[in-house]
Amino acid sequence: MRTPLKALLFDLDGTLADTEPTWLAAKAAVARRHGIDWSEADGIASIGQATEVYSAEFVRRGATGTVRDIGDEISAEVAHRLSQGVSWRPGALELLLAATAEGVATALVTMSYRGIAETVRAQVPGRAFDVIVAGDDVSRSKPHPDPYLMALAALGVSPGEAVAIEDTQSGASSAEGAGLRTVVVPSHSPVVAAPRRWITDSLSLVDLPILRALLSQEQELAEVTRGTR
Structure with a gap:
């Protein structure tokens, strides 16, 4: 399974x-x-x-x-x-709302301070973000894995049960350092390819079935590495 x-x-x-x-x-x-x-x-x-x-x-x-x-x-x-309004990235709010509608836990992992994170959460319709890890919550920021490790611990899930959504090389390195499979939509700077990193042009091209398929691929790779298949 x-x-x-x-x-x-x-x-x-x-x-x-x-x-x-x-x-x-x-x-x-x-x-x-x-x-x-x-x-x-x-x-x-x-x-x-x-x-x-x-x-x-x-x-x-x-x-x-x-x-x-x-x-x-x-x-x-x-x-x-x-607080006057948030400009959402294409497909991002839709993916967040789809996750919450299906009971998938969500976290906001940002190096912005908590006041900013809470302001953005207040702009999301309905329930959003079971956990927030902000820049003033950690002593080592991205690209260190600490922010994502803290979020995973707070959610009570393992890296193999979750996917990170990022836009920068630093952010992707942080997530992957915590053991997460990462979807990257580059914004202001290019992001290089890496084995556990899926780079795409827009979150409009991403949905929950795609993310579940990425996790399945990750598990299959782990099973091959362990010699269980």
Whole structure:
């Protein structure tokens, strides 16, 4: 009997929602508030960086407060803007709702702070996300496997019973390091092929039967490796 699909673990930024324009606008707004120089090129270069990295750069350029203060301020600005509405990535919301309708557990695994994650969860119709692991919940962020390991433990499922949905090389490495099969829809940067990674153009092309088939392939590969077939 094949292992069932028990959980889907979604990344947020660039995967579930198209949030990068919001992040760029929020960073620019906070920079103006602090009277520091922050160009459009600076914003683009900061895409994908950990909160602590770009916040430290704000402080280095003269922003008032600690690195954590600036990170909190930028995150609050993003959450405020997302509370006005979320731009979902094609097919992402539909896949999330299909999973919840069939009783598949869902998790949001994001390096954005919890306030942002909770704001996005509030925009999803009905029940969404049994578990949230946010950037301020972990000491080691993606590409370390810690965020996904924490989510799996909270859901009570094994890696072989779940699939991660990601958009970046860093995110995919994090999920796969936790033992997960990963579906990747690249957003702002290319993602290289890997044995346990399925790269596709859009989540509109992904449904639950496809994800269950991916898990079956994973189990078959494991059985061949163990010499059980």
